[in-house]
Amino acid sequence: MTLLNAPTPTLAGAFGNAVALSCRECGTRFELGAAYACEECFGPLEVVYDVPRLTREHIESGPQSIWRYRDLLPVPADVAAHPGLHPGWTKLVKADNLARELGVKSLWVKDDSGNPTHSFKDRVVGVALSAARQLGFTTVGCASTGNLANAVAAAAARAGLRSVVFVPSNLEAGKTITTAVYGGTLVAVEGNYDDVNRLCSEVAGDQPWGFVNINLRPYYAEGSKTVGYEVAEQLGWHLPEQVVAPVASGSLLTKVDKGFTELGKAGLVEATPYKVFGAQATGCSPVAQAFRAGADIVKPVRPDTIAKSLAIGNPADGPYALDVVRRTGGAIADVSDDEVVEGIRLLARTEGIFAETAGGVTVAVAKKLLAEGLLDPDAETVLLNTGDGLKTLDAVAPVVGPTATIAPSYDAFQKAGLA
Amino acid sequence: MTLLNAPTPTLAGAFGNAVALSCRECGTRFELGAAYACEECFGPLEVVYDVPRLTREHIESGPQSIWRYRDLLPVPADVAAHPGLHPGWTKLVKADNLARELGVKSLWVKDDSGNPTHSFKDRVVGVALSAARQLGFTTVGCASTGNLANAVAAAAARAGLRSVVFVPSNLEAGKTITTAVYGGTLVAVEGNYDDVNRLCSEVAGDQPWGFVNINLRPYYAEGSKTVGYEVAEQLGWHLPEQVVAPVASGSLLTKVDKGFTELGKAGLVEATPYKVFGAQATGCSPVAQAFRAGADIVKPVRPDTIAKSLAIGNPADGPYALDVVRRTGGAIADVSDDEVVEGIRLLARTEGIFAETAGGVTVAVAKKLLAEGLLDPDAETVLLNTGDGLKTLDAVAPVVGPTATIAPSYDAFQKAGLA
Numbered sequence: 001m002t003l004l005n006a007p008t009p010t011l012a013g014a015f016g017n018a019v020a021l022s023c024r025e026c027g028t029r030f031e032l033g034a035a036y037a038c039e040e041c042f043g044p045l046e047v048v049y050d051v052p053r054l055t056r057e058h059i060e061s062g063p064q065s066i067w068r069y070r071d072l073l074p075v076p077a078d079v080a081a082h083p084g085l086h087p088g089w090t091k092l093v094k095a096d097n098l099a100r101e102l103g104v105k106s107l108w109v110k111d112d113s114g115n116p117t118h119s120f121k122d123r124v125v126g127v128a129l130s131a132a133r134q135l136g137f138t139t140v141g142c143a144s145t146g147n148l149a150n151a152v153a154a155a156a157a158r159a160g161l162r163s164v165v166f167v168p169s170n171l172e173a174g175k176t177i178t179t180a181v182y183g184g185t186l187v188a189v190e191g192n193y194d195d196v197n198r199l200c201s202e203v204a205g206d207q208p209w210g211f212v213n214i215n216l217r218p219y220y221a222e223g224s225k226t227v228g229y230e231v232a233e234q235l236g237w238h239l240p241e242q243v244v245a246p247v248a249s250g251s252l253l254t255k256v257d258k259g260f261t262e263l264g265k266a267g268l269v270e271a272t273p274y275k276v277f278g279a280q281a282t283g284c285s286p287v288a289q290a291f292r293a294g295a296d297i298v299k300p301v302r303p304d305t306i307a308k309s310l311a312i313g314n315p316a317d318g319p320y321a322l323d324v325v326r327r328t329g330g331a332i333a334d335v336s337d338d339e340v341v342e343g344i345r346l347l348a349r350t351e352g353i354f355a356e357t358a359g360g361v362t363v364a365v366a367k368k369l370l371a372e373g374l375l376d377p378d379a380e381t382v383l384l385n386t387g388d389g390l391k392t393l394d395a396v397a398p399v400v401g402p403t404a405t406i407a408p409s410y411d412a413f414q415k416a417g418l419a
Numbered sequence: 420m421t422l423l424n425a426p427t428p429t430l431a432g433a434f435g436n437a438v439a440l441s442c443r444e445c446g447t448r449f450e451l452g453a454a455y456a457c458e459e460c461f462g463p464l465e466v467v468y469d470v471p472r473l474t475r476e477h478i479e480s481g482p483q484s485i486w487r488y489r490d491l492l493p494v495p496a497d498v499a500a501h502p503g504l505h506p507g508w509t510k511l512v513k514a515d516n517l518a519r520e521l522g523v524k525s526l527w528v529k530d531d532s533g534n535p536t537h538s539f540k541d542r543v544v545g546v547a548l549s550a551a552r553q554l555g556f557t558t559v560g561c562a563s564t565g566n567l568a569n570a571v572a573a574a575a576a577r578a579g580l581r582s583v584v585f586v587p588s589n590l591e592a593g594k595t596i597t598t599a600v601y602g603g604t605l606v607a608v609e610g611n612y613d614d615v616n617r618l619c620s621e622v623a624g625d626q627p628w629g630f631v632n633i634n635l636r637p638y639y640a641e642g643s644k645t646v647g648y649e650v651a652e653q654l655g656w657h658l659p660e661q662v663v664a665p666v667a668s669g670s671l672l673t674k675v676d677k678g679f680t681e682l683g684k685a686g687l688v689e690a691t692p693y694k695v696f697g698a699q700a701t702g703c704s705p706v707a708q709a710f711r712a713g714a715d716i717v718k719p720v721r722p723d724t725i726a727k728s729l730a731i732g733n734p735a736d737g738p739y740a741l742d743v744v745r746r747t748g749g750a751i752a753d754v755s756d757d758e759v760v761e762g763i764r765l766l767a768r769t770e771g772i773f774a775e776t777a778g779g780v781t782v783a784v785a786k787k788l789l790a791e792g793l794l795d796p797d798a799e800t801v802l803l804n805t806g807d808g809l810k811t812l813d814a815v816a817p818v819v820g821p822t823a824t825i826a827p828s829y830d831a832f833q834k835a836g837l838a
Contacts, residue, residue: 064483083515085771091535096502097579114533116510116771118809154771160516164837169824177812180819183768185837191827202829207838349602352504352535352573390537390809393596400599405588408610410621418583418604419626 014134017052018074021045021218024320032074034135034215044316045218047074054266056237064089066123066226072262073226074219075130084129085155087122088226090114092234095383097350098363102370106380108240110231111353117154117178118388119147119309119356120252124223125155128212131219132161137210139164143200144213145193146175147309147387152212153182164209166196178391193311224252228259231382232269239263239274241379244366246358246386247278247287247332248310250317256384257324276324277375278332279365281305281357285334287318291325292332298322306337306395307357309387331374335364343367344389344396354389362386433553436471437493440464440637443739451493453554453634463735464637466493473685475656483508485542485645491681492645493638494549503548504574506541507645509533511653511801516769517782521789525799527659529650530772536573536597537807538566538728538775539671543642544574547631550638551580556629558583562619563632564612565594566728566806571631572601583628585615597810612730643671647678650801651688658682658693660798663785665777665805666697666706666751667729669736675803676743695743696794697751698784700724700776704753706737710744711751717741725756725814726776728806750793754783762786763808763815773808781805 020029025043036045054071062068066088067080080086091111099107115122125148132140141164142152149165156163163184167176168191180186189196204211212220232239239260245253257276264271280288283305290298298318303311315321325332335343340357343364348354355363362383369375389396406412413419439448444462455464473490481487485507486499499505510530518526534541544567551559560583561571568584575582582603586595587610599605608615623630631639651658658679664672676695683690699707702724709717717737722730734740744751754762759776762783767773774782781802788794808815825831832838 086510091505097577114535116533117773118537154767154773156771157768158516158771167821169821173816174812176821177816177819178773178809180821181764181767181773181808181815182771183764185822186820187832187835187837188821188824189827190824195827199827199829199832203832206829345600345602348573348600349576352575352577352601354536354573354597354600388809389600390597390807393593396600397592397596400596401605402586402588402595402599402607403604405607405609408608408614408618410618410625413606413618413622416606418606 013076015074015131016076017049017071018047019050020048022048034210036215036217047218047222051262051266054268056268059233059268066126066223069226069229072229073127073222075127076134079130082130082133083159084126085116085122085158087115087126089230092231093351093353095351098347101346101350102367104370104377104381108235108382109347109351109353110227110382110384112227112384112386113353113355113388117147117150118391119151120224120227120386121147121151122155123226124220125151125212127223128210128216128220129155129159129161131216132210133159135210137208138162139209141165141200141203141209141211142213143193143196145171145308146391148213149175149179153179153184156184157182166200168193168196175391221251221255224255225259225262227252227384228256229263232260232263237269239269239272240382242275242277242375242381243384244277244279244362244369244375244381245384246310246362247280247321248312248315250287250315250321252384252386253278254317254320254324257328274328275330276328277330277365277369278321278325279362280332280334281307281310281340281361282334282336284311284313286313287315287321288332288334290318290322296322307340307361308392309356309358310361331369333365333368333374335361335368339364341396341399345400347385348389353385355385356387356389356392357395358387359385360395432495434493434550435495436468436490437466438469439467441467453629455634455636466637466641470681470685473687475687478652478687485545485642488645488648491648492546492641494546495553498549501549501552502578503545504535504541504577506534506545508649511650512770512772514770517766520765520769521786523789523796523800527654527801528766528770528772529646529801529803531646531803531805532772532774532807536566536569537810538570539643539646539805540566540570541574542645543639544570544631546642547629547635547639548574548578548580550635551629552578554629556627557581558628560584560619560622560628560630561632562612562615564590564727565810567632568594568598572598572603572605575603576601585619587612587615594810640670640674643674644678644681646671646803647675648682651679651682656688658688658691659801661694661696661794661800662803663696663698663781663788663794663800664803665729665781666699666740667731667734669706669734669740671803671805672697673736673739673743676747693747694749695747696749696784696788697740697744698781699751699753700726700729700759700780701753701755703730703732705732706734706740707751707753709737709741715741726759726780727811728775728777729780750788752784752787754780754787758783760815760818764819766804767808772804774804775806775808775811776814777806778804779814
């Protein structure tokens with residue numbers, strides 16, 4: 001197999017209980033390394049494990065971060081001792097107010113805005129940077145337009161790794177600042193996200209760098225399983241009956257399913273049935289369109305939505321997301337940008353959680369699926385909020401503002417009818 | 420005593436082990452209620468307790484929020500069962516990279532940007548809203564220009580209380596959005612912060628509302644003690660030798676000291692000596708000036724600094740902060756706005772923590788105190804980061820940006836000398 005620019009051979013135990021990379025298409029196995037595409041069929045590679053028996057007590061006695069699940073991740077046993085942001089173990093919020101508004105019996109919000117850089121990307125970057133360290137990379141990179149850039153730059157700073165983050169040069173100043181402040185190398189590329197991505201693949205093929213979502217992608221993607229693990233543990237070690245996940249590349253949704261399945265196999269939870277639902281914005285809804293059409297193939301689209309963190313027109317894991325949703329009896333739906341904004345406001349107003357646009361998509365899709373009878377209001381349901389509204393203020397700026405503007409006097413206050 | 424607009428009598432156990440309000444000046448005691456100023460001397464009131472013996476195990480078995488310390492707060496025993504944001508239990512980060520840069524042996528950053536609305540204000544609001552509920556208030560309010568407004572609006576939404584938040588009408592749109600999105604009443608007042616504050620005092624005297632930092636202030640302020648409790652517990656149940664806290668009203672600094680003292684008295688930690696240091700921005704440094712002058716009185720100033728969350732020109736707890744710093748052998752210093760920005764960048768670059776301006780003040784002051792020999796580099800030191808850089812992007816915008824801007828080609832990448 002091709003070990004793309006892995007500078008040094010790996011050490012025993014470098015990837016914990018992971019034993020190989022396996023092609024998701026043809027099943028061919030490869031040794032663990034900085035590879036991401038099958039040599040036989042070019043299918044994507046996935047980490048496979050030889051997991052020992054685990055007990056709930058063992059996990060519960062671990063750190064309050066994703067590293068409590070280290071035995072189920074491609075990381076060494078001492079991963080928590082290495083410098084890092086220690087993401088995860090975010091709040092699972094009992095969303096009783098939202099449940100009442102939506103007419104749902106038992107509703108939870110997994111709030112990943114509580115991660116160190118306020119998105120679920122801190123989880124995947126945490127695992128990717130552990131792999132980078134074990135493979136001997138001293139520079140890590142990514143192509144991104146937002147959350148991933150923040151997460152890589154911040155985690156690399158703490159870990160003492162060099163970061164090289166590539167972004168489109170027309171990115172909003174705010175998003176540039178939240179990455180550049182960590183002091184890594186930030187490369188503005190005169191082109192759109194596709195151009196940036198293409199350039200990064202070229203760089204990954206030539207420089208001895210670990211790109212978290214390219215040559216480290218099999219490890220990176222495993223980080224998303226921890227969302228599923230945490231939900232189950234925080235529910236008191238059982239699987240929810242329904243989960244609604246936003247779909248960008250489709251990776252998060254498939255990994256939450258993988259996480260639930262693994263917990264069942266490991267005997268940590270009873271393997272009760274669950275349905276996985278996907279949420280997209282209509283302006284970038286290739287997977288929802290394929291779901292509705294009953295198609296196996298996801299046709300690429302040109303994104304046009306305010307939900308930028310979900311705006312992947314050609315989602316790598318789209319077909320796998322379709323598989324999971326169909327196998328579990330779920331559905332994938334999409335909502336308009338206006339509904340996204342309403343979703344953000346609904347979650348904020350009821351639960352005091354200010355989500356980024358992706359969270360608005362998830363809430364609005366849940367509402368739609370309930371109206372359509374696809375989501376069961378009597379089943380225990382978990383919505384995944386993957387990011388923070390502070391990063392997407394522009395989305396709500398046009399519709400949110402002061403209730404009243406008054407002169408600084410009690411008389412003015414009384415006349416305004418606010419009492 | 421005057422119970423300002425308390426709508427209903429309080430229930431037994433409503434305030435846990437708290438037994439009275441006591442004047443910090445003359446010591447006169449009053450019954451627990453919505454009062455904040457002594458009837459005898461107009462001094463500020465503080466909550467006093469009759470605390471039973473507590474064990475570490477009891478606290479460790481509690482929730483992963485400030486409510487693990489419920490026995491030391493003016494809240495009922497079942498406080499965690501009420502709807503709320505459940506703030507606290509934020510990360511205490513071992514800051515080895517920053518320690519190396521500063522030449523400090525053992526350094527920690529208590530990172531309160533991990534709170535639900537990303538500042539330590541979630542702690543104080545949590546306690547204030549519990550008091551509001553126990554006193555029968557159904558509307559809560561505050562005067563604020565930022566973090567407190569966010570925290571009140573979000574927590575009230577989750578708790579099912581009405582919120583009425585007063586802000587200056589010239590507030591940046593971004594800060595208006597992050598409060599208004601939660602759907603409470605947001606009143607923009609045509610005036611500066613002092614005008615807003617004055618109006619709120621009038622409203623608090625007339626409406627049956629609980630203003631968290633006015634008539635609920637004694638409860639509110641107690642929330643800051645939890646920073647001290649958590650630091651000690653997260654260090655493995657011992658007090659740090661030095662702590663550096665930002666100073667706005669001065670309340671946080673005094674309450675961290677109170678928290679440390681209480682832990683010692685309760686036998687939860689050994690009552691080892693510690694020094695408390697205060698950090699201000701030069702553009703609003705009345706307490707630092709008083710410290711340097713050896714004065715007991717804090718002379719009000721007109722704030723002019725980018726550290727807006729610390730810009731209180733007439734700090735209510737300034738004299739008490741001076742007392743604590745002098746009693747423990749600490750110091751209070753101030754730094755220029757340029758140093759604040761460098762402090763933000765230093766923390767981000769070394770630890771991957773993007774702090775708001777107040778955090779930059781704390782880091783920069785720590786650096787200055789080390790240079791002046793006032794902070795001991797060999798003593799275990801904790802810096803308090805109270806907020807999130809995402810809320811004060813303007814502060815670093817002028818000095819942070821892309822390393823290079825290139826055409827979307829590998830050739831351009833190579834020529835830019837980034838490899």
